[in-house]
Amino acid sequence: MPLKLLVTAKRVEDPESRIQVKPDGTGIVTEGVNYKLNPFDEIAVEEALRLEEQHGGEVVVVSIGGARAVTELRAALAMGADRGIHVRHDGPLDPVVVSALLAKVFEQEKPDLAILGKQSIDDDQNQAGQYLAERLGLGQATFASKHDSLESEAEQKRLPGLAVSADGTRVTVVREVDGGVETLEVRLPAVVTTDLRLNKPRFASLPGIMKAKKKEIREIPAASLGVDLTPKVAVRKLAAPPARKGGVKVADVDELVRKLRDEAKAV
Amino acid sequence: MKIQTPAPADLFQVEDRLSDEERLVRRAVSRFVDERFLPVVQRHFRAGTFPLELVPEMGALGIFGMTLQGYGCAGASAIAYGAAMQELERGDSALRSFASVQGALCMYPIHAYGSEAQRARFLPAMARGEIVGCFGLTEPDFGSDPGGLRTRAVRDGDAYVLDGAKAWITNGSLADVALVWAKVDGDDARAIRGFLVETGTPGFTARNVEGKLSLRASITSELHLDGVRVPAESVLPGTEGLGLRAPLSCLSKARYGIAWGAVGAAIACFESARAYARERIQFGRPIASFQLVQEKLVDVWEGIVKGQLLALRLGELEGQGGATAAQISMAKRANVRMARDAARTCREILGAAGIVDDHPPMRHMANLESVYTYEGTHDVHTLALGRAATGIDAFT
Numbered sequence: 001m002p003l004k005l006l007v008t009a010k011r012v013e014d015p016e017s018r019i020q021v022k023p024d025g026t027g028i029v030t031e032g033v034n035y036k037l038n039p040f041d042e043i044a045v046e047e048a049l050r051l052e053e054q055h056g057g058e059v060v061v062v063s064i065g066g067a068r069a070v071t072e073l074r075a076a077l078a079m080g081a082d083r084g085i086h087v088r089h090d091g092p093l094d095p096v097v098v099s100a101l102l103a104k105v106f107e108q109e110k111p112d113l114a115i116l117g118k119q120s121i122d123d124d125q126n127q128a129g130q131y132l133a134e135r136l137g138l139g140q141a142t143f144a145s146k147h148d149s150l151e152s153e154a155e156q157k158r159l160p161g162l163a164v165s166a167d168g169t170r171v172t173v174v175r176e177v178d179g180g181v182e183t184l185e186v187r188l189p190a191v192v193t194t195d196l197r198l199n200k201p202r203f204a205s206l207p208g209i210m211k212a213k214k215k216e217i218r219e220i221p222a223a224s225l226g227v228d229l230t231p232k233v234a235v236r237k238l239a240a241p242p243a244r245k246g247g248v249k250v251a252d253v254d255e256l257v258r259k260l261r262d263e264a265k266a267v
Numbered sequence: 268m269k270i271q272t273p274a275p276a277d278l279f280q281v282e283d284r285l286s287d288e289e290r291l292v293r294r295a296v297s298r299f300v301d302e303r304f305l306p307v308v309q310r311h312f313r314a315g316t317f318p319l320e321l322v323p324e325m326g327a328l329g330i331f332g333m334t335l336q337g338y339g340c341a342g343a344s345a346i347a348y349g350a351a352m353q354e355l356e357r358g359d360s361a362l363r364s365f366a367s368v369q370g371a372l373c374m375y376p377i378h379a380y381g382s383e384a385q386r387a388r389f390l391p392a393m394a395r396g397e398i399v400g401c402f403g404l405t406e407p408d409f410g411s412d413p414g415g416l417r418t419r420a421v422r423d424g425d426a427y428v429l430d431g432a433k434a435w436i437t438n439g440s441l442a443d444v445a446l447v448w449a450k451v452d453g454d455d456a457r458a459i460r461g462f463l464v465e466t467g468t469p470g471f472t473a474r475n476v477e478g479k480l481s482l483r484a485s486i487t488s489e490l491h492l493d494g495v496r497v498p499a500e501s502v503l504p505g506t507e508g509l510g511l512r513a514p515l516s517c518l519s520k521a522r523y524g525i526a527w528g529a530v531g532a533a534i535a536c537f538e539s540a541r542a543y544a545r546e547r548i549q550f551g552r553p554i555a556s557f558q559l560v561q562e563k564l565v566d567v568w569e570g571i572v573k574g575q576l577l578a579l580r581l582g583e584l585e586g587q588g589g590a591t592a593a594q595i596s597m598a599k600r601a602n603v604r605m606a607r608d609a610a611r612t613c614r615e616i617l618g619a620a621g622i623v624d625d626h627p628p629m630r631h632m633a634n635l636e637s638v639y640t641y642e643g644t645h646d647v648h649t650l651a652l653g654r655a656a657t658g659i660d661a662f663t
Contacts, residue, residue: 018272032280036294071287078291203299206329206341206351209291243270 001168002057005048006111008102009061009076009084010038011069012122025237037072040117043194045076046201047144048115050160055168057112058082062105064098066090070217077212078204084215085109089222094231099131104225106136111189112168118143118193129193139186141173143195147181150200161198164188268552273541276534276568281575285346292333292343293350299328300358308359309624311484315477317361318484319441326396330355330366332374338390340374346582349527353578356528357535360634361485363528368437369393371520373400373446376461380505380513385463389444401442403433403490404514410435411647413448414456414511418492420449420502427451427502429462429470429495435641439488440473442466446503447492448514457510461503470495481637519595522642526581526598529606530574532635536606536628537567540613543620554616563612570605577601593655600648607635 013019014034022029037045048059061076063069064087073084087101106114119126133140146161148154163172172185176195186192204212222229250256260266282290307318325331333341334348343351356363374393377385392398409415418431429449439445444465450458464471473488506513541564544555554560581598584590590598610632614621621628639645654660 018275020272032275034282071290074287075291078295203328204291204295205327206292206295206333206343206347207339208329209288209295210341210343212291213288 001055001166003051003055003113003164003168004057004109004111005051005059006106006109006114007041007044007048007059007061007076007081008038008114008116008128009041009045009063009072009081010117010120010122011035011063011065011072012038012120015121021238021240025239027235027238035068035071037075038117038120038122040119040121040194040196041072041076042079042117042201043196043198044115044117045079045081046199047160047162047194048113049080049202050158050199051113051162051164052080053158054160055164060085060109060111062087062102064089064093064101064222073217074209074212075204077215077217078209079202080208082215084217086217086219087222087225088219089229091229092231092235094233095125095127095131096232097227097229098128099135100227101222101225102128102132103135104227105220106132113162113164113171113188114191115162116191116193118195126193129191133191136189136191138190140191140193141171141175141184141186142193143176144173144192145176145181145195145197146174146199150197155200158199158202162192268556270545270553273545276537276571277575278568278572279576281579284579285350286344289344289347289350292347293354295328296330296351296354297357299324300354300362304358304362308362308484308630311361312359312624312630313483315479315483317365317438317441317486322365322396322399324396325366326394329394330370331394331396332370332378332390334370335374335378335390335394338378338386339394340378340390344582345523345585346579348524349578349582349585352524352528353531353534355531357531359484359630360528360532360638361482363524363531364437364482364485367521367524367528368402369396369400371524372402372517373444375520376446376503376506376513376517377463379516380461380503380509381463382500382504384500385503389463398443399438399441401436401438401445401488401490402517403436403439403445403447404518405433405435407432407434407489411644413514414459416448416450416459418447418449420451420460420462422451422499423496425499426496427462427499429464429492429497431492433490433492435476436473436488436490438486439490440475441486442473445471445490447490451502455510457508459506459510459514461506461513462497463501463503464492464495464497468495468497481633481635483633515592518642519590519592522595522599523581523585523590525638525642526595526602527578529599529602529635529638530571530578532631532638533567533571533574533602533606533609536610536613536631537564537571539627540564540567540616543617543626547618547620560616563616567609567612570609574602574605593652596643596648596651596655599643600645600652603635603638604645607632607639610635 014036017033020029059081061081062085116129329341333343336342420427447462470493472491476487547554613628
């Protein structure tokens, strides 16, 4: 059964850029900062593409944000996604608003499965996927992972970690939990969020990048979706973490254990 | 001592001048270099081998012939191509050289001067990396003076018979097809034409250059053509009557890529030296706190930033209908000299550690000696620019 897959593609600060907090603590300095597709979303896109390769269907990527969010949609289209939806919103967002907007897009698109990164690496909230499932009254499987390692043969063959049943009614998800993994079967449509060990995303090929230029990106003004766009969370102040003290080099395992026991009191 | 996060190497935010596609191309190639190439470069540099297993991956990525239209090529912009070359050479000049030879020196002329049958047969397979090409212009006795080349192609019925030798040919012994420049009917440079010679043809041999101290992760060969009989349709029809202009047009495309690539090599050296200087403690403090080390780092950094800006503007010109030979000469000359100096200065900052191949500067320093000399030596570019500056030709 062909699958329709809705995947998120959020624009986030590239952690390799120099991130500095503004002196007044209201945000970060954006000059000279590079942006990229949220790595957890990149894994979600990869998983959707593998499911599409296995089952056929369509991969639709969605991003919420200002004009530049299109860049990250293009990155996902360059990997192979079929079309994009840009929910245009220039103000602040929180997971409550994001999940409400995604729920509207979900209702319009009616996918079999929504795949989201479990969190975005800018503010690491890890809530949008859970809220989305709850708003839609759907099953959810968060922190999707798989038994095979990222060096395994299955990974080399780009097999999906999510197992969708042949009749397209259920998905089996291996998820990371404290102390191990858990396997869930969820009825479709459903919401899945991806963890780091689900897959190794592909390189976007250059022809893929050029083709992405011609793929459709539909812009939807956030205000047109009938959602309360007022965030419930307000950022009062940002501060850089205290500078780390330099580490020490230990000569051998014995010294390490001694230091952990006597100085750090960790063992 | 207060140690802050340092500024990015790209101080003038050249990245902001790239289009979305160009940025994606740069990042895709950057990730390929970091994840696939850098883990193996030390081994290949030591062994004097090229990581051939990466060629299909580079093909799948779309690096080969990426500016060409159609035939399975990406049709990317000149700046995207430049940015990709910068990332490849941040890995090693050998990797960028492979891509330059395959794309600029082999696929470009097949696209520009080849027949429809030649394009259809070679370009898609070369884009995928299934067919590897090499470019035979330089001869043992004709380097900076290619017009004097002695390789001959004599028509014999429905075939040409080629005799001669080519020297310093990147990928010579790896290649499936060699683009050999030979003279047909006459001694004049106007008689030069390009021939696509399959390397399995009887009479064709390639012998690797041993004992290289530079570009060790690249294969460099001598080609010998001893009565090599190729079908008449092996000639690139568009090269007829162009003389040296045809091979020089290929070299222009490759030199354009080198102008960008050299910046990548310099960035690799700078990042290595900067990281080392911030960690290496002498006299109780990081050597990056010493004024002499800071001056060295700043000189290297300034060179990189200027080189990036030069490459970017060259890219704009190339994209708007083609940079001139003088513009390409100046960018190649300036950026390769900058990178060569930068590599040496960075090696100094690394001290004794810098002479070991755990750190990239000395590897780049050795590589850049070749880059300084190939694709038009530094001195020949100086004379080309001298002619442009004065209107007087110092060659003749």
